[in-house]
Amino acid sequence: MHLVDRARAGDPRATARLLSLVESASPRLREASAALMAHQGHAHVIGITGAPGVGKSTITSALISAYRGQGLRVAVLAVDPSSPFSGGAVLGDRVRMQAHATDEGVFIRSMASRGHLGGLAAAAPQALRVLDACGFDVVLLETVGVGQSEVEVVGQADTVLVLLAPGMGDGVQVAKAGILEIADVFVINKADRDGVPATVRDLRGMLALNPGGEDVWIPPIVKTVATTGAGIDDLLSAVDRHREWSHHSGDLFQRRVQRVQRELEGMALDLVRDRLGDAGDLARRVLAGEIDPYRAAVVLTDDL
Amino acid sequence: MHLVDRARAGDPRATARLLSLVESASPRLREASAALMAHQGHAHVIGITGAPGVGKSTITSALISAYRGQGLRVAVLAVDPSSPFSGGAVLGDRVRMQAHATDEGVFIRSMASRGHLGGLAAAAPQALRVLDACGFDVVLLETVGVGQSEVEVVGQADTVLVLLAPGMGDGVQVAKAGILEIADVFVINKADRDGVPATVRDLRGMLALNPGGEDVWIPPIVKTVATTGAGIDDLLSAVDRHREWSHHSGDLFQRRVQRVQRELEGMALDLVRDRLGDAGDLARRVLAGEIDPYRAAVVLTDDL
Numbered sequence: 001m002h003l004v005d006r007a008r009a010g011d012p013r014a015t016a017r018l019l020s021l022v023e024s025a026s027p028r029l030r031e032a033s034a035a036l037m038a039h040q041g042h043a044h045v046i047g048i049t050g051a052p053g054v055g056k057s058t059i060t061s062a063l064i065s066a067y068r069g070q071g072l073r074v075a076v077l078a079v080d081p082s083s084p085f086s087g088g089a090v091l092g093d094r095v096r097m098q099a100h101a102t103d104e105g106v107f108i109r110s111m112a113s114r115g116h117l118g119g120l121a122a123a124a125p126q127a128l129r130v131l132d133a134c135g136f137d138v139v140l141l142e143t144v145g146v147g148q149s150e151v152e153v154v155g156q157a158d159t160v161l162v163l164l165a166p167g168m169g170d171g172v173q174v175a176k177a178g179i180l181e182i183a184d185v186f187v188i189n190k191a192d193r194d195g196v197p198a199t200v201r202d203l204r205g206m207l208a209l210n211p212g213g214e215d216v217w218i219p220p221i222v223k224t225v226a227t228t229g230a231g232i233d234d235l236l237s238a239v240d241r242h243r244e245w246s247h248h249s250g251d252l253f254q255r256r257v258q259r260v261q262r263e264l265e266g267m268a269l270d271l272v273r274d275r276l277g278d279a280g281d282l283a284r285r286v287l288a289g290e291i292d293p294y295r296a297a298v299v300l301t302d303d304l
Numbered sequence: 305m306h307l308v309d310r311a312r313a314g315d316p317r318a319t320a321r322l323l324s325l326v327e328s329a330s331p332r333l334r335e336a337s338a339a340l341m342a343h344q345g346h347a348h349v350i351g352i353t354g355a356p357g358v359g360k361s362t363i364t365s366a367l368i369s370a371y372r373g374q375g376l377r378v379a380v381l382a383v384d385p386s387s388p389f390s391g392g393a394v395l396g397d398r399v400r401m402q403a404h405a406t407d408e409g410v411f412i413r414s415m416a417s418r419g420h421l422g423g424l425a426a427a428a429p430q431a432l433r434v435l436d437a438c439g440f441d442v443v444l445l446e447t448v449g450v451g452q453s454e455v456e457v458v459g460q461a462d463t464v465l466v467l468l469a470p471g472m473g474d475g476v477q478v479a480k481a482g483i484l485e486i487a488d489v490f491v492i493n494k495a496d497r498d499g500v501p502a503t504v505r506d507l508r509g510m511l512a513l514n515p516g517g518e519d520v521w522i523p524p525i526v527k528t529v530a531t532t533g534a535g536i537d538d539l540l541s542a543v544d545r546h547r548e549w550s551h552h553s554g555d556l557f558q559r560r561v562q563r564v565q566r567e568l569e570g571m572a573l574d575l576v577r578d579r580l581g582d583a584g585d586l587a588r589r590v591l592a593g594e595i596d597p598y599r600a601a602v603v604l605t606d607d608l
Contacts, residue, residue: 033598037590051356129597253591260587260597265580267601272576272608276569283564286341287557293433293564294337297571304576304608 004035007134012107015075015134019109022126025270029126036133041256043075043132044243047157048142049150049179054163055189058226059235060142064100066232072137075107077127079143079153107136122266124153125259155182156259158252159242161235162219163187164203166195180206183219184246185238191223191231215249217242275304308339311438316411319379319438323413326430329574333430340437345560347379347436348547351461352446353454353483358467359493362530363539364446368404370536376441379411381431383447383457411440426570428457429563459486460563462556463546465539466523467491468507470499484510487523488550489542495527495535519553521546579608 006014021029046063048056060076067074100106111127124141131139141157143150154160162183188199203221220238224231246252282296291299310318325333350367352360364380371378404410415431428445435443445461447454458464466487492503507525524542528535550556586600595603 030598033596037593037596040593041591126597256591257584257587260590261583263597264583264586264590264601264604267597268580268583268604269573269576271601271605272573276572279565279568279572280561282568283561286564286568287345287560289341289344292337292341293430293567293571294334297568297575300568300572301575301608304605 004032004039004133007130008039010104010135012104015107015130016109018130018134019111019127022123022130023111025123036129039133039135040129041132043128043136043139044159045128045132045139045141045157046239047154047160047182048140048163049154049160049182050163050165050187050189054165055226056142056163059161059163059187059189059224060140061100062224062226062229062232063138063140063235064106065229066236067138068100068103068105073105073107073135074138074140075131075134075136076109076140076142077124077131078108078110079124079141079150107131107134122262122269125156125263125266128156128259129263151179151182154179156255156262158246158255159239160184161187161239163189164199165190166193166199184217184242185235186219186221187235188221188223189226192225192228196223217245217249217251272304276300277303308336308343308437311434312343314408314439316408319411319434320413322434322438323415323431326427326434327415329427340433343437343439344433345436347432347440347443348463349432349436349443349445349461350543351458351464351486352444352467353458353464353486354467354469354491354493358469359530360446360467363465363467363491363493363528364444365404366528366530366533366536367442367444367539368410369533370540371442372404372407372409377409377411377439378442378444379435379438379440380413380444380446381428381435382412382414383428383445383454411435411438426566426573429460429567429570432460432563433567455483455486458483460559460566462550462559463543464488465491465543467493468503469494470497470503488521488546489539490523490525491539492525492527493530496529496532500527521549521553521555576608580604581607 003014003018007018018029018032020026021032048060048063050056064074064076100108111123128139128141141154143154160182162179162185164186166188186203188196188203200221207218220241222231222235222238224235226232243252246255277300279300282291282299285291286293286296307318307322311322322333322336324330325336352364352367354360368378368380404412415427432443432445445458447458464486466483466489468490470492490507492500492507504525511522524545526535526539526542528539530536547556550559581604583604586595586603589595590597590600
């Protein structure tokens, strides 16, 4: 497919166009489907998440520099919650990454999920498929929020980094979003601040609940100061170790099966949505007491 | 329907049971469908959202006390992002509401959305329908996270309170989650702290972008110190004013049509999901390069 070939040759506009097709759940993506599948499984997807203020963008930027130093092509997919009214993705601190804007080996994109019924959870695996097929060696999947959708999305990465900063709220606040459980590597960023030992102790206490064993990965805790680059080498090593472990243990394959499974379900839902009846009219009839909601839902699916 | 009648008579176990049916997307809910519809439109649903630490639980608790003082029955639905691995909703600071635990006019429940394909966005309107039918006068819909799902859910309320605290990060951080646009009332909590004028100024600046007009609601800004109860009366007045405005302007009806519309789409998806084929097997075939993802998605929907 022409678009995929152009993207693989390094044309960022072709990559951007493919991602726009994903974002709007365009049927035109179907034409690229076989071409996308022909080039799959190369990219290592690194998820990056954590509460606002822990330094996700700075870590992402540091990782871009490090992988570029190894000659690898790097894509960044920033998953922004879109406003339900403006429909726009807030670019926010994307500006911090402008240092990489002129590097042809780096592709950066913020993504919302306007067209998708299944939201980000459905759109993200398709976007990862596109970036993988476009020939990137590393894809950094950064989430801006830490809500349910965002946790679900970042959990689809091959290696998940959960960022914390010392002294930033107690563990309970962080645990609320359910992000601790998805960590493959914990990153305590801003590690030049006070409170690092307490944060490490909290994490170790939590990790001790994990019984461990031969085939169990215990997430390492890496300390970084992303603004100075301190600890970034340790972080790269930890990611490499997890990558190797997950490859040999079969965990990587399992995770990718799940990712494709969600992708297929998301695509199937998009297909189904196009065939659903008019819910607005039925909703008015439910409010008027003319039809009960379950029957209305059945009517909606009648013509599938 | 027996369960709905028992719930309306004030049996909290019956209400809890109905919500469990929603949470697990149980087909048994269909039996209650007509009974639920027979008692709709009474409850006023107040959405409460804001970044962690602004005092959502404390405001919720203060509102419970205030409405109970008016003799109203109050339900609280706390929407927690559930961990994708444990499947459990983190109860977190629900404990702060234990003061109301022995009050029979108050029902408090944390909710995840395990069974729902459409996630919280699909489960929430059904849960609101249940609480409305169970005879509550006020339903407080509190979101724990501020991700895309959570914003979508709280946007379904009749009146949306967006909480801020002075000096808590800049406006951009808050705007990221897209929550400013859904506010019907802004609440600056912890208003005894420094930085209130700056927060008010930021909000006024943003609101000034709104052209206003006859049929346009300009969200008022209310200052509270929820721990002492200061400003709670002002908050109640602001909610009442919005309720009256939205009733007369037709905005309330429009919002409820949209809520039911999402509910119907969510129920329709749950029906469809039960009929989808096995995505796991197809996912393995996609990874093996045997079938392209779009074709696999079509196969998934084949037997609908």
